[in-house]
Amino acid sequence: MSMFLRRGAGLLLLTTASACSLAPAPRMPATVVEMPEAYDVEAPPAEAEPEALAWWRAFDDPTLDRLIETALTRNLDLREAIARLEELRHRYRIARAPLFPALSLSGDANRSSTPANTGLGSQFGGDDEGGEGPIPGFSFDFPDRFEFTTYSASLGFSYELDFWGRLRNESGAAVRDFLASRGDAETVRLTVIGSTISTYLEVVSARAQLAIAEDNVDLLRERAELTRERYQAGLTNTFELYAIRQQYRTAESNLPGLRTALDDAEGRLALILGRYAGTIDDLLPAGLAPAIDPTPIPAGLPMSLLEARPDVMAAFERVEAARLRVGARRADLLPSISLNASGGFQSAEAENLFYVDQWFTNLIGGIVAPIFQGGRLRANLGAAGAQYDQALIAYARTVLGAYREVRTSLRQFENERERYAQVMEQVADARASLENQLERYQSGVGDYVEYLDARVNLNGAETTRVLAERGFGEARLAVHRALGGAWVAEDVEEVDMSDNEGGARTLPDRR
Secondary structure: OOHHHHHHHHHHHHHHHOOOOOOOOOOOOHHHHOOOOEOOOOOOOOOOOOOOOOHHHHHOOHHHHHHHHHHHHHOHHHHHHHHHHHHHHHHHHHHHHHHOOEEEEEEEEEEEEEEOOOOHHHHOOOOOOOOEOOOOOOEOOOOOEEEEEEEEEEEEEEEEEOOOOHHHHHHHHHHHHHHHHHHHHHHHHHHHHHHHHHHHHHHHHHHHHHHHHHHHHHHHHHHHHHHHHHHHOOOOOHHHHHHHHHHHHHHHHHHHHHHHHHHHHHHHHHHHOOOOOOOOHHHOOOOOOOOOOOOOOOOOOEHHHHHHOHHHHHHHHHHHHHHHHHHHHHHOOOOEEEEEEEEEEEEOOHHHOOOHHHEEEEEEEEEEOOOOOOOHHHHHHHHHHHHHHHHHHHHHHHHHHHHHHHHHHHHHHHHHHHHHHHHHHHHHHHHHHHHHHHHHHHOOOOOHHHHHHHHHHHHHHHHHHHHHHHHHHHHHHHHHHHOOOOOOHHHOOOOEOOOOOOOOOEOOOOO
16 A cells, blocks of 8 residues: 555544544545556666665765755755744644633732712712612712722633634644645755755866866867968868867857856855855865766655655645644534633732632633624635645645656656766777877877877767766756655655644654
């Protein structure tokens, strides 16, 4: 049974085992239920698997490791995502608070002074001077004013009985919002790591291309000078002379563009690292050459690896949040029961306030049932149901998109791996040709011009190799990003459903 089906079954069990809840039963989109068990991408058997933790170490590049460590601590997008996650954590605690009784401590002093001939006093003769009051045969000697002083200290208690599960559903939805936000933060983290690797590969490639191009310009300059001398000696024609010069000028004109591309890539890498452009030389030593690991990806990767993707996890949590809010909106249609109580001390004299016989209590129980709200509550329920349907559709679309990305990246990886092997054969042939021309020249059989041409040809092959290395690295990165980091099945840990402080689930660490 796939992880997606097991997850749905677990949620159904939790729902039936819980107290009264009006949330609809969990359901999975048909698209997710019909998902294949494994990717239908053929790949040669793997001889070794990359390290599960810190998956980027599979590139085996200490410089890249330092860059990623810097990015994970200084990247501004990631720090902003963590701040948003912290906000959601506090909002969850706000939503969870109504599940518990509210206690409040109060103390006050009240001084009242009113005329005796107003209000109730006027009904008892407060406005008759020395006359009879409203009771025949009795007269009252009223003062001119009524004055009262009251001191009180009390402890208040209020609690809403969550008989229909409205508060529990609201709190559960807040938990799911927090977990979805955590998935979003993981997505940002994965994006930061991926952008660091991709931009680093671009920097390495740009530096190598620039170095090869500069060497090529020197070779072509020498080749053009030799051609000019051969032309003056009548050993060649003008066509060859101008063709070599054109080749030299073209190579020379490419240098400014390569320098600009390198500066731009290093500037973007500095931005990812949270630094100003031009201040990352300490992290980029000279002679960068990332290791290329041609190890194939294991064939038949299980679909359960897809669950490691943080965007899939976040989409699922949003489905659950929307489902629980449907239950909360259903509960809004039913009566709510609340309890309010207070107790403390009350006295007309401050020094007597805390005497034992000055205590008082007050207990109120109430039930409120909605009768007519102009259709507002029904509309809220309808909107919540529509949001639940939208979340299910969004979840199915996320799963479909994730499957496509993984499948495409796996095929791309195998294609780039094949291309890299072919390019390395071209480089080997070009190097063999250069060695042959060097031997011919040293033995006096060959021409120095032919040796220069062989070197230029090798530089062209090296440029193709550099581009192939970058493409191969990008393809490997694409697989990691599509699978949420690692592709080893053991990396996908079971999620702990027990509540911790704050009610959030414990998610696997995919570093």
